[in-house]
Structures are given as structure tokens and as C-alpha cells.
Amino acid sequence: MAVVTPVLSVADIVPAVSGKKRQFPGLALLQSTHGIQRIMLLIGVVLVIFFVVLALFAPVLAPYKFNAIFTPQLPPSAMHWFGTTVGGFDVMSRVIYGARTAIEVILLAVALSIAVGVTLGVISGFIGTWVDRVLVLIMDALYSFPSLLLAIVVRIMVAAGHSGPFAGILSAAVSITVVFIPQYFRVTRNATIQAKVEPYVDAARVAGANPGRIMFGHILPNVSQSIPVLMTLNASEAILTLAALGFLGLGIEPNSAAEWGFDLSKARSDLINGIWWTAIFPGIAIVLIVLGVTLIGESLNDVLNPLLRTRGGTTTADEEEVASVIESTDINGGLDGAQRSTAGAAPPPQSRGEP
Amino acid sequence: MPGEPSQNGPDVPTSSPPDELPDVVPDELPDEAAAEPTSKKSGSSHVLARYLTLRLVLIVPTVWILVTVVFFFLRVTGDPITAAQGGRLPPEKIWELKQAAGYNDPLIVQYGRYLWQILHGNFGRTTDNQSISSLLIHYAPATLELVFWALIVAFLVGIPLGRLAARHYNKGPDMAIRGFAILFYAAPVFFVALLLKLVFSIWLHWFPISQRASTSVQIAMATDGHVDTHIYIINAIISGHFSYVLDVLQHAVLPGLALGLLTAGVFIRMVRINLLQTMRADFVTAARARGVAESKVVSQHAFRNALIPVVTVMGMEIAMMLGGAILTETSFEWQGLGYILSQYLLKRDFVAVQGIVTFFALLVAVVSFLIDVVNALVDPRVRY
Numbered sequence: 001m002a003v004v005t006p007v008l009s010v011a012d013i014v015p016a017v018s019g020k021k022r023q024f025p026g027l028a029l030l031q032s033t034h035g036i037q038r039i040m041l042l043i044g045v046v047l048v049i050f051f052v053v054l055a056l057f058a059p060v061l062a063p064y065k066f067n068a069i070f071t072p073q074l075p076p077s078a079m080h081w082f083g084t085t086v087g088g089f090d091v092m093s094r095v096i097y098g099a100r101t102a103i104e105v106i107l108l109a110v111a112l113s114i115a116v117g118v119t120l121g122v123i124s125g126f127i128g129t130w131v132d133r134v135l136v137l138i139m140d141a142l143y144s145f146p147s148l149l150l151a152i153v154v155r156i157m158v159a160a161g162h163s164g165p166f167a168g169i170l171s172a173a174v175s176i177t178v179v180f181i182p183q184y185f186r187v188t189r190n191a192t193i194q195a196k197v198e199p200y201v202d203a204a205r206v207a208g209a210n211p212g213r214i215m216f217g218h219i220l221p222n223v224s225q226s227i228p229v230l231m232t233l234n235a236s237e238a239i240l241t242l243a244a245l246g247f248l249g250l251g252i253e254p255n256s257a258a259e260w261g262f263d264l265s266k267a268r269s270d271l272i273n274g275i276w277w278t279a280i281f282p283g284i285a286i287v288l289i290v291l292g293v294t295l296i297g298e299s300l301n302d303v304l305n306p307l308l309r310t311r312g313g314t315t316t317a318d319e320e321e322v323a324s325v326i327e328s329t330d331i332n333g334g335l336d337g338a339q340r341s342t343a344g345a346a347p348p349p350q351s352r353g354e355p
Numbered sequence: 356m357p358g359e360p361s362q363n364g365p366d367v368p369t370s371s372p373p374d375e376l377p378d379v380v381p382d383e384l385p386d387e388a389a390a391e392p393t394s395k396k397s398g399s400s401h402v403l404a405r406y407l408t409l410r411l412v413l414i415v416p417t418v419w420i421l422v423t424v425v426f427f428f429l430r431v432t433g434d435p436i437t438a439a440q441g442g443r444l445p446p447e448k449i450w451e452l453k454q455a456a457g458y459n460d461p462l463i464v465q466y467g468r469y470l471w472q473i474l475h476g477n478f479g480r481t482t483d484n485q486s487i488s489s490l491l492i493h494y495a496p497a498t499l500e501l502v503f504w505a506l507i508v509a510f511l512v513g514i515p516l517g518r519l520a521a522r523h524y525n526k527g528p529d530m531a532i533r534g535f536a537i538l539f540y541a542a543p544v545f546f547v548a549l550l551l552k553l554v555f556s557i558w559l560h561w562f563p564i565s566q567r568a569s570t571s572v573q574i575a576m577a578t579d580g581h582v583d584t585h586i587y588i589i590n591a592i593i594s595g596h597f598s599y600v601l602d603v604l605q606h607a608v609l610p611g612l613a614l615g616l617l618t619a620g621v622f623i624r625m626v627r628i629n630l631l632q633t634m635r636a637d638f639v640t641a642a643r644a645r646g647v648a649e650s651k652v653v654s655q656h657a658f659r660n661a662l663i664p665v666v667t668v669m670g671m672e673i674a675m676m677l678g679g680a681i682l683t684e685t686s687f688e689w690q691g692l693g694y695i696l697s698q699y700l701l702k703r704d705f706v707a708v709q710g711i712v713t714f715f716a717l718l719v720a721v722v723s724f725l726i727d728v729v730n731a732l733v734d735p736r737v738r739y
Contacts, residue, residue: 137417145716146719
């Protein structure tokens with residue numbers, strides 16, 4: 001939403017957080033939130049920790065192996081708390097092991113897309129010229145494309161001739177990666193273009209550092225502060241993309257890993273027979289984990305990331321930005337405060353029309 | 356300042372060139388600022404024309420890049436015939452099929468041929484030898500119909516709720532509505548679809564569980580001699596049977612809701628945030644200072660201006676909605692592009708997948724261009 005962002009300057013928000021930037025991020029994050037926002041953050045953290053625990057201790061927590069076969073289509077009972085599927089899988093075990101798959105894929109996908117996107121972004125921003133223009137054009141084209149379709153295409157490419165549990169997870173992660181590379185590329189490239197005219201870059205150049213060293217030793221550490229936020233925002237989308245791929249039958253083989261989207265796609269035909277438990281539980285698991293990551297992402301976005309706000313990456317950034325500005329004006333009370341803060345903020349271009 | 360009011364000022368070249376993206380439009384507020392005439396006259400229609408031309412020209416490289424990426428991604432690991440038939444047919448037979456379809460040629464030759472085909476509106480043939488172009492003509496209207504219903508739901512739900520949330524900023528309704536928006540973001544559209552089916556079709560029997568219309572209605576509409584637009588609601592209206600219209604509408608409710616609520620979440624956030632921002636603008640403060648009632652300030656001064664960025668964002672939303680449409684169609688067996696895409700994915704027919712994906716790329720590029728045009732026409736900051 002870059003159309004409206006220039007009305008608010010980064011300077012409005014930075015003083016509120018800059019003092020806490022060097023502290024341990026989690027603590028600073030919690031300290032700088034308040035009221036409903038702190039509650040949202042805490043809910044997010046609790047949800048994510050819950051799923052991490054499920055993932056780590058899946059073999060202990062799950063009653064059975066995710067690929068163990070029982071009598072099919074049993075309703076929930078003491079033996080099978082969440083019932084069993086058409087294929088005879090225990091739903092609860094698959095939901096628990098599914099957390100493991102989801103988290104593995106997220107971590108891999110996010111790490112890979114950062115590695116590729118940030119590298120390309122720094123190179124593109126630093127070198128400039130036609131390299132930059134071509135890369136920007138490609139990345140913009142990819143960004144405009146429905147991400148699910150992109151993931152499907154890459155998935156078909158990487159899935160050719162792979163099997164085994166880890167290969168399945170890796171290829172799922174790679175196909176999700178492509179969706180996010182353009183975002184990291186954009187953020188890093190723009191930051192690099194700003195950073196490369198700084199004196200320390202000239203200094204490094206004069207001192208004889210080669211371009212690779214300048215890019216990755218000097219510029220990269222200075223342009224990476226907006227990445228954690230983008231990471232959390234993307235993590236939730238990664239889960240949804242993984243589930244969507246699974247739902248379309250492009251996910252991970254059911255015998256090599258438990259995957260919620262795949263289970264939901266199988267649940268589609270169960271519904272007609274009134275079998276609800278195969279759909280409800282994996283679905284709720286997806287909703288909760290995405291909710292958890294999203295809540296953390298939004299809070300992080302609000303607190304840690306003045307950079308992303310001006311880049312127009314997400315609506316969330318703008319939303320929180322206005323929220324924080326308005327909150328600060330509310331202290332002064334109502335209309336008065338609103339006026340005062342408008343005067344204090346960067347004057348919008350049209351203000352010459354006012355007396 | 357370029358882009359200042361001058362409806363009549365014809366072709367004085369402007370100092371600043373039009374930019375390629377909508378977000379570089381100078382950030383000015385329309386009404387109050389525009390009321391003051393300026394001495395600088397700039398060719399506004401000229402600027403608009405140049406902007407739109409540039410935007411139109413930019414479609415070409417975008418689509419070309421996507422076509423190229425999709426082509427090489429899908430072909431680099433193998434040919435479609437081996438993928439679809441591998442193991443089922445003897446190798447000699449596969450080789451013959453490949454030879455006949457031209458898959459034994461060098462990749463670059465195939466690529467050139469593919470581009471040539473697409474330029475002529477030919478998206479190739481599926482491995483079961485159907486013309487993909489005719490598939491697209493047959494199924495794309497269904498997807499458009501679904502997107503249309505979803506947009507109606509999104510507007511009806513998203514805009515009033517966003518407005519309500521902004522008016523009660525940081526109070527109960529705002530919290531509840533924001534929670535709702537986050538929840539609908541977090542819920543995958545196919546899970547929402549399954550829940551809707553479970554509750555409203557299976558438990559309550561209010562709405563049909565799948566398809567775009569009852570089989571009897573589909574057959575009746577296809578054979579009654581009227582023009583087949585492939586858009587069922589139009590077919591039903593043309594047929595003149597009220598029961599057909601009702602049947603089609605009933606089938607549209609759940610898919611429209613599933614995809615619409617997903618989009619509504621985004622709309623809520625957009626309307627809310629833009630209204631909040633507009634409420635801080637000077638012209639709103641001025642209206643308040645003149646003693647205009649708060650409800651009137653919102654409805655007459657702020658609200659419409661707050662909607663402008665929502666139109667802008669719709670360009671990006673279309674890509675998301677088409678992605679959502681694939682999943683919604685698959686969930687409801689709504690026979691549109693997304694549904695057949697998922698069918699061909701299961702059959703591993705990658706020529707068909709390639710054709711459909713390419714068509715989606717084209718669709719997204721064209722639709723977002725059209726939205727930019729609408730945006731340029733709606734937004735006074737671009738128009739003047």
C-alpha cells in the first residue's frame with residue numbers, strides 16, 4: 001500500500017522502538033506490546049510452542065505411528081480419540097505427526113528462500129545495470145503470479161523421480177520456496193540500493209575489499225533487519241501452501257510422512273457419508289498453527305520493523321503503523337490530539353491548501 | 356506539480372515522466388486540494404494515456420517471462436508423454452508418440468513452437484488429444500462466475516465490517532472484526548469449504564453439496580436451444596425458468612461464501628486501515644471543524660476516499676483469488692479451470708497443466724491491467 005504510506009514518516013514510529021532494538025528480541029517484543037496486542041502475541045507464542053512440542057515429541061505423544069493401519073472409518077473413541085480414516089490411519093496420530101512435517105517444511109522453505117532471495121537481492125541491488133533490471137522484471141512477474149500455481153509448477157519439476165521421506169519434504173519445501181523468493185529479493189534489493197551509497201561502503205572499496213566482500217561482508221548485515229518479520233509473515237503462508245499442495249494431491253506420500261493437506265483431500269469424499277472427524281481435526285490443526293504464526297508475525301511486524309512499513313510489503317505493516325500513530329494521539333485525547341499529531345507528522349503534500 | 360487539476364490543459368509535456376507502477380502516483384488528497392486552481396497546467400489526459408500505454412506494454416514481458424518459466428520448469432525434467440504414460444506403454448510406443456507430438460526435438464525448438472502456438476491462441480492438445488483452447492473456453496466462464504459470486508460476498512461482508520471496525524477503533528467491534536479477519540486468513544479455503552459443506556449441506560440440507568447446478572438443470576439448459584454462455588446464471592436467466600435461476604443460485608451460495616470470506620478478510624483490513632488513515636486527513640478535520648456530524652464525516656467525506664486504495668489492491672487480490680478459486684472449485688467440484696486443473700494434475704497430464712497455467716498467467720496480467728485502468732479512471736489523483 002505504497003499509495004498512502006508517504007503520509008506517515010518512519011520517524012513517527014522509530015523513537016518508540018529504537019531504544020529496545022539491541023536487546024534480546026523476544027523480550028523486547030513483549031515489553032513493547034501492551035493490552036490486546038500483548039495478549040495476541042502471547043496466544044501466538046503459546047500456539048507455536050504447542051506445535052513445536054508436538055513436532056519434537058511426536059513419537060512419544062502420538063498413540064500410534066502415523067502410517068499404522070487400523071479398522072477404517074471408526075468414529076472417535078477411547079482407542080482412537082479422533083477416529084480413523086478411510087485408509088485406516090489413526091487421525092490423532094496423523095495430526096500430531098503432521099506438526100512435524102509442517103514445521104520441517106516451513107523451516108526448510110523459509111531458509112531456502114532467504115538464502116536465494118537475499119543473495120539475489122544483494123547482488124541485484126549492488127551491481128545494478130541490466131542485471132538488476134532483468135532480475136526485477138523476472139521477480140515482479142513471478143510475484144504477480146498466483147503463488148499456488150507457481151508452487152504447483154515447481155512441485156511437478158522437483159517431484160520427478162524423487163521418493164523417500166526426506167526427499168518428499170525437501171521437494172515440497174523447494175516448491176514453496178519459489179513463492180517467497182521474490183519478496184526477499186525485493187526487500188533486500190531496495191535496502192541494498194540505499195545502503196551502497198553509504199560512506200562505509202566507499203571506505204571498504206577504498207580499502208581494497210572486493211565486490212563479494214563488500215556485498216556479503218558489509219552490506220548484507222546492514223540490510224537484513226527486515227528479514228525476521230518477513231520470515232514470520234511468510235511462514236504462515238508456507239503452511240497454507242503446503243496444505244494446498246497436499247489437498248491437490250501434490251503433497252507428500254501418506255506413507256512417508258503425515259501431512260494435513262493430504263488428509264483433508266482424502267476427507268472430502270468421507271463427508272458425504274457423514275464422516276466429519278477426518279476433516280475437522282487436521283483442518284483445526286492447520287488453522288491453529290497458521291493463527292499462531294500470524295499473530296507472532298503481526299506483533300513482530302509492529303514492533304521490530306520500521307523498514308518494511310515504507311517498503312509497502314504488506315497491509316499489516318500499514319495497519320499497525322496507523323494504529324501506533326493513532327494510539328499515541330489518543331493519549332492527548334480525541335480531536336485535539338489528532339490535530340496535534342497531524343501537525344507533528346511529516347506534512348502531506350496537499351497541506352498548502354489549508355490555512 | 357504534475358497531476359494537478361487542469362481538465363482542459365491539453366498537450367503541454369509534463370516535467371515528470373509517468374511511472375510504471377500505480378504506487379508512485381503523487382500522494383495528494385483529491386477534493387480540497389483540487390479545489391484550488393494552479394497556474395501550472397499539465398497535460399493530464401496525456402499523462403494518463405502514457406501511463407496506461409506503458410502499463411499495457413509491460414504486460415508483454417510479464418506474460419512472456421511467465422510462459423517461459425512455466426515451459427522450462429515443466430519440460431526440463433522430462434516430456435509429458437513419458438510422465439503420463441511411463442511404465443504403461445512399451446518404450447517404442449512412447450518414442451513414437453513423442454515423435455508424433457514433436458517432443459524429440461531440441462527443447463529450444465519446442466519452446467519456439469510453443470510460443471508461436473500461444474501467439475495464435477493455440478494452447479496445444481492434452482495427452483488425450485483434446486484442444487486445450489476449447490477446454491479454456493468451456494471452463495473459464497465457470498471460474499469467472501465463481502469469482503463474481505465471491506466478490507459479491509467479499510464486498511457485502513468486507514466493506515461494512517471494515518467500516519464498522521474503523522468507526523469503533525480499538526473497541527469491542529474492532530477487536531471482534533479483526534479477530535474474524537485473522538481467522539479467515541488462517542483457515543485454508545478448502546477447510547472452510549469442507550466445513551460449509553458439512554454444516555449446510557450434510558447436517559442442515561440447506562444447500563446442494565457440489566456442482567454448479569443440478570444435473571437435470573444442466574442438461575435442460577444445454578439442450579433448450581438458447582445461446583450457451585457457459586455462465587450458468589446467465590444461461591438460467593435466458594432460459595426464462597425461474598426454477599433454473601433458483602437452482603443455480605443455490606449451488607453458488609457455498610462456493611461463493613468459501614472464496615468470498617477468504618477475500619473478505621483482506622477487504623476488511625484494507626477498508627479499516629484506509630478509513631483510519633483518511634480520518635486523520637486534513638480535509639476530514641476541516642469537516643469536523645465546520646461542525647459536520649461525525650456519522651456524516653465518515654459516510655460523506657472519508658468513506659469514499661478510503662475506498663480508492665481498496666480498488667488499487669484488488670489488482671493484487673485477483674491473483675490470490677484465482678489461487679483460492681482452484682482450491683474452492685476442487686472442493687465443490689465446481690467445473691471451472693481450477694477443477695480441471697486439479698483433474699489433469701491427478702492424471703499427470705502436464706501439457707494440459709501447462710496450458711491452463713499459462714492461461715492463468717495471461718488472465719492475471721490482463722485483469723490487473725484492467726483494474727489499473729479502472730483505478731486510473733476512478734482516482735482523481737490520476738485522472739486530473
